[in-house]
Amino acid sequence: MANEDIILSVNNLETVYITGKNHSVKAVDNVSFAIRKGEFFGLAGESGCGKSTLVLSLLNLVPPPGKIRKGEIVYYGWGDPVNILTLKRERLRRYRWEQVSMVFQAAQSALNPVAKIKDHFLDTAMAHGLRRRREIYRRALKLLNMVRLDKSVLDAYPHQLSGGMKQRVIIALSLLLNPKILILDEPTSALDLVTQKYILDMVREIGENLGLTVIFVTHDLSLLAGMMDRIGIMYAGKMVEIAPVEDIFYNPHHPYTSGLMKAIPSLVGDISTVKSIPGDVPNLVNPPPGCRFAPRCPYATDVCRTVEPKLERVDGDKYVACHRWRELELSIKA
Ligand SMILES: Nc1ncnc2c1ncn2[C@@H]1O[C@H](COP(=O)(O)OP(=O)(O)OP(=O)(O)O)[C@@H](O)[C@H]1O
Ligand code: SF4
Ligand SMILES: [Mg+2]
Incomplete structure (x- = not known):
């Protein structure tokens, strides 16, 4: 990957x-791994594989008792490359939200139940030094329109909105400071499949219009078909495969990726062909030696x-661990 194409590069990261x-x-x-400017990168893997920890690390926001023990996270969006793990407080604050914004897993519960949606926009903007209310509301309305919500939402309280609407408000809020990268950690998993697809489709459209780089985390690979450019597959704290989306779906090279694919029910296929991967993700205190997927x-x-x-x-553009x-290439196809 040419250096000038990269917006974020993660090198030998270890978070415990x-x-x-x-x-x-x-x-x-x-x-x-590295993310390209303007790319839609999906991050997938079963529950407990380290997806949230990885994306929290990208913002240097891993909560205690978590700690980034090794590695670098290099951001290229300011021109000169900067290892964000070395940033001082104020610069780090500017990096978060103004450069890289994140919708957290279970973010819906973060909306303040006694504050109107417009106050959420106002508070976020003011926390980042914006003062002109009119301008803030104008921008809020523009963003709400982008997520296909209308003006009335500004005066609503969170409980007056459906789950899907709340999630769209949160996505609009995350774009308030015009970030270059948007990270969405399982933004839709509490919603029904049709709403999930609708929101992802919307994210793709907004991302393309704004020239955003998007990192989308999910444990449901099927959601990512046709929506992402590349996908990284995590297993038990490791990145085990990175490839363009069509290779992940039609020509996976890692048995775990292949297993995830076989576990996706097809809309038209026979349900008896769906096979979940036997066994569980190993305990990450004492993971198995060698390949962590070996027991399964x-x-x-x-x-x-x-x-x-x-x-x-x-x-x-394909990487596998x-x-x-080489020998399994044909036999593991999904
Ligand atoms: N606060 C914590 N204290 C101790 N262990 C933790 C903590 N948070 C996460 N872990 C462990 O770190 C590992 C990775 O968790 P993480 O939440 O990053 O996975 P995930 O892939 O995002 O899972 P999910 O799909 O369920 O959100 C798991 O083994 C989890 O139990
Ligand atoms: S156990 Fe061996 S064959 Fe299976 S994924 Fe790991 S390295 Fe590959
Ligand atoms: Mg998670």
């Missing part, structure tokens, strides 16, 4: 939760159980 004297959960373990992988061999596979380039991807 310190849960005891000699105990820590390695939620993100030596992860490296039908293709595991001795080397898999002892030597950790590194993320390596397959070709073009599996000892056997």
Whole structure:
């Protein structure tokens, strides 16, 4: 990937939760990848794989007992590359929300039930030094229109809105400071499938119109079809595959990706062909040696159980961390 195309680069990131004297959960373990300007990047994997920890790390916002222990997060949006993990308070504050904005997992509950929607916009703007109410409301209305909501929403309280409307308000709020990157962490998982698709479609349209870079986190791969440019698959704190969306869906190279694909019910297919991956994501205090997917992988061999596979380039824009991807290429297709 050419350097001038990159907006954010994550290098050897390790984020842990310190849960005891000699105990820590390695939620993100030596992860490296880069995001391009204007790209729609999906991040997928089962619950507990480290997706939220990774995106919280991108803002240096991992809550205690979490801690970024190693690595760099390099932001290119200011011109000169800056490792955001070295930023002082004020610059970090400007990076968050003004450069990179995030819709948190379960963000709906963050709306203040006794404040009108317009006050949410006002408070956010004022917290970032904007003072002109009229201008703030004008911008709020423009953003609400972008998420296909009308003026009446400004005077509503959160409880007067449906779940889908609240989520759209939160997306509009996250765009208030005109960020370059928007991160959405499972923004729609509490909603029905039709609403989820509707919101994602809207995010794609807004992102394209505003030239945004979007990172969309979900445990539901099926949502991402046709919506993302590339997808990163996380398993047990590791990035195990990164590839253009069509390769993830039609030509996966990692058995875990293939397993996730086979677990997606098709709208037209026979339900009996849907197979969930047996077993669970391992405990990240003491993950299995070698490949972390080995206990669940039908293709595991001795080397898999002892030597950790590194993320390596397959070709073009495809990367995979599996000892056997060359020989399995045909047999693991979804
Ligand atoms: N505050 C915490 N203290 C200890 N462990 C934590 C904490 N938060 C997360 N973890 C652990 O870190 C790992 C990664 O969690 P994370 O929330 O990042 O996963 P996720 O992929 O976002 O999952 P989900 O799809 O459920 O949101 C899990 O093993 C989780 O139990
Ligand atoms: S390295 Fe081995 S255990 Fe891991 S995914 Fe590849 S084949 Fe399966
Ligand atoms: Mg999460």
